[in-house]
Amino acid sequence: MPIQRVRSKWAKTDVLLADPVLRQYVPVTLHYQRTSVENLLEHFGMIYVKPVYGTFGSGVIRLEKIPGADNPYRFQSGEKKYAFSSFDEMFRVLSRVKKPKPYLVQQGIHLLKHDGRRFDLRVMVQHNPRSQWESTGMIGRVAHPRKIVTNYHAGGTPLPVAVLLKNYLSKEDLKLYESRLLKFGVVIANTLSKKFPRLKEIGIDVAIDQQLKPWVLEVNTSPDPFIFKKLPSRSVFRRIYAYAISYGKFRVRKRKA
Incomplete structure (x- = not known):
């Protein structure tokens, strides 16, 4: 069965709004x-x-x-x-x-800023080899100085979450906050997969407001894993890529003898 992709932002937003817990994290x-x-x-x-x-x-x-x-x-x-x-x-x-x-x-959510530039977060959630949802990575995206979007392909700068939030949270609070977001990602994936059962991966764009409340701006059902290559540690990308191979997004290239 092919991996499911849901292109309509409305279709995905409707599912989240129908959930009594998640709807409080979705902008009007x-x-x-x-x-x-x-x-x-x-x-x-x-x-x-x-x-x-x-x-x-x-x-x-x-x-x-x-x-x-x-x-x-x-x-x-x-x-x-x-x-x-x-x-x-x-x-x-x-x-x-x-x-x-x-x-x-x-x-509109007034995003936190890093060096005067707005940023949001991308949370990667995937089916692991046991066919369970797992949050496999998280990265920050800092908007281009002259643009309103944070996307890497629109000139945004990928940075580690710890770098972006260090001025807003202590080290201890940051660990708890990151853990909360990773669990949040699994809840969102489980909720969406009830409606779209062939999903294997999602990328959640999370805005953080001035009170540090997370907001789900958008869910991408065919997220680009290669942005995670920009993290200092390659281990996060290697896991993401290995999981993507396990559910058939990428084919393993066989070396010629």
Whole structure:
């Protein structure tokens, strides 16, 4: 049986929202339309609009409302920034800038920063050789200085989690926090696999807010394992790659005699 991939962000978000425990860790997410953009922006002050189908942060746009500013309505797409005096004007331009495909609107989470740059975390969860879910790695992703997304393929910088959180947690608290996130990953994988039973791996994008609460921004069902090569220790990548071979994502190359 082929490994299952779920491309729709909506399909995965719906499963998490249906779980009474996990739903508190999922940002408010609505279908893209004028009223949802306006209402969420008014309520949260900062939101994201994202393609329902897409990878590497492509097409993601960050919107803000800054009360008291001459042009309070603003958004950024890629490296380009826009500012407007009214919501109507902003929404007209936004509708032209976004890609012509289905979008969703999501509550913005104010990410922690490292050297002035926003970061989030990627938690890798895989079927181990015993066909049990196991969190096999975790890495931080620091956004490019001029961009809003943290993805490595969009210019983000991978760094160890301990480096990114050392200014926010003591060594002891950091170990407990990392353990909590790894367990969190297994819970999410078990929940998703009830709906999508042929999943073998997921990559969870976790935002951490100013109160150190984790938020599930997105779940990728075909995560790139090679970002973990950027960690100082190669042991994490070797385990991830070995597990991926065990469930058939990669083929073992046989050496010629």
